[in-house]
Amino acid sequence: MKTNALSVSIVFILWLAGLGAAAQFAKIAVPFAAIRATFPNSGDEIGWLLSLISLLGAVFGLIVGDVVGRLGAKRVLVFGLGVGAVISLGQAGGLSFTMLVVSRLFEGASHMAIVVAAPTLISTLCPSRYTGVAMTLWSTFFGVAFAVVAWIVVPVVGADRFELVFAGHGVYMAMLTLVILFLIPRDQLNETATPRRKLEVFSVHARAYASPRIAAPGLGWLLYTFTFVSLLALLPERLPEAQTPLATGLMPIVSIITALFAVPLLLQRMSSVTVILLGFALAAVCVVANTLLNMPLIYAVGLFAILGLVQGASFCAVPELNSNSTDEALAYGLMAQTGNIGNLLGTPVLIALSSRVGHLGMDMFVVGIYLAGVGVHLVLARERRKAQHTAV
Numbered sequence: 001m002k003t004n005a006l007s008v009s010i011v012f013i014l015w016l017a018g019l020g021a022a023a024q025f026a027k028i029a030v031p032f033a034a035i036r037a038t039f040p041n042s043g044d045e046i047g048w049l050l051s052l053i054s055l056l057g058a059v060f061g062l063i064v065g066d067v068v069g070r071l072g073a074k075r076v077l078v079f080g081l082g083v084g085a086v087i088s089l090g091q092a093g094g095l096s097f098t099m100l101v102v103s104r105l106f107e108g109a110s111h112m113a114i115v116v117a118a119p120t121l122i123s124t125l126c127p128s129r130y131t132g133v134a135m136t137l138w139s140t141f142f143g144v145a146f147a148v149v150a151w152i153v154v155p156v157v158g159a160d161r162f163e164l165v166f167a168g169h170g171v172y173m174a175m176l177t178l179v180i181l182f183l184i185p186r187d188q189l190n191e192t193a194t195p196r197r198k199l200e201v202f203s204v205h206a207r208a209y210a211s212p213r214i215a216a217p218g219l220g221w222l223l224y225t226f227t228f229v230s231l232l233a234l235l236p237e238r239l240p241e242a243q244t245p246l247a248t249g250l251m252p253i254v255s256i257i258t259a260l261f262a263v264p265l266l267l268q269r270m271s272s273v274t275v276i277l278l279g280f281a282l283a284a285v286c287v288v289a290n291t292l293l294n295m296p297l298i299y300a301v302g303l304f305a306i307l308g309l310v311q312g313a314s315f316c317a318v319p320e321l322n323s324n325s326t327d328e329a330l331a332y333g334l335m336a337q338t339g340n341i342g343n344l345l346g347t348p349v350l351i352a353l354s355s356r357v358g359h360l361g362m363d364m365f366v367v368g369i370y371l372a373g374v375g376v377h378l379v380l381a382r383e384r385r386k387a388q389h390t391a392v
Contacts, residue, residue, distance in 0.1 A: 065333015080113025258308025
């Protein structure tokens with residue numbers, strides 16, 4: 001039941017929980033060189049410290065969505081934050097490389113619990129007229145967390161003292177655990193729960209992927225994430241050396257700005273799916289335009305500004321397309337799963353394409369990805385209309 005008594009502070013605190021989840025990546029990625037130097041004999045296995053969470057999300061994201069539907073979003077969120085706090089504080093104690101990798105395995109479970117349960121709670125508690133704004137705020141959590149860790153936390157603490165970053169993250173997560181435990185009304189704890197006798201992994205996946213309402217945000221999100229992180233790493237390499245830092249800093253920022261300001265305005269006039277379609281179509285046009293005009297800096301920054309439309313509207317599409325919190329939890333779980341698949345595969349695929357067929361070939365592949373995003377959403381919209389006519 002959506003309540004008009006929800007204050008802005010609750011949505012903001014749930015967003016802060018998202019920052020804590022994103023920081024589980026950032027606390028490793030930002031001081032990565034110092035961590036690598038601390039474990040000089042780790043070899044290529046050092047990469048597991050970054051990718052293990054994505055791998056877990058790719059496998060178990062949808063299952064976590066089902067668990068949220070069974071147990072209730074608040075329970076799962078408090079669990080995720082609490083486990084995350086304990087793990088970060090343990091990591092601050094100076095673990096061996098093997099134990100650090102093992103801890104990241106469990107941290108993956110914490111991460112998935114947060115990124116599925118928190119947006120489910122936001123859309124459940126938030127009055128419908130504010131849901132679009134709240135979900136676009138949520139969509140910025142990853143970029144904002146990386147910016148905070150990169151621009152504030154690590155420079156203040158020092159990259160070579162990353163254990164202090166871990167400790168600070170643990171304290172942050174512990175504080176949020178307590179705040180959310182007592183801030184969100186107690187009667188919300190079991191409101192979304194729909195107990196079943198056993199977890200049926202295959203039926204959960206079949207139901208989610210077969211539903212044009214549950215699957216649509218996640219399938220579009222797969223195509224978005226396939227290029228977002230990879231192009232964030234690859235496009236600055238095409239620029240003159242003097243422009244590289246400018247592009248690297250601006251690309252994620254303009255995406256956040258678009259999601260926060262342009263998406264809520266557009267949602268007053270059109271549906272979330274229409275905004276996503278607009279974003280994918282304009283992104284394809286932007287890539288093609290760069291192949292004709294060769295303006296790499298404007299292309300890189302402009303493309304990420306456009307992708308902010310897909311970023312913000314995709315999270316808004318979940319409550320817009322799904323009428324109950326159980327389906328919403330599954331949809332967010334599916335987004336977590338497909339997003340992690342996109343993050344895992346996007347960079348190696350685009351690097352391989354770039355080395356074999358050059359920048360032009362890679363760009364045309366990216367255009368195909370964005371057109372596929374348009375096609376997927378159009379097909380699923382048609383399926384939803386057919387299902388609605390059948391029901392009538």
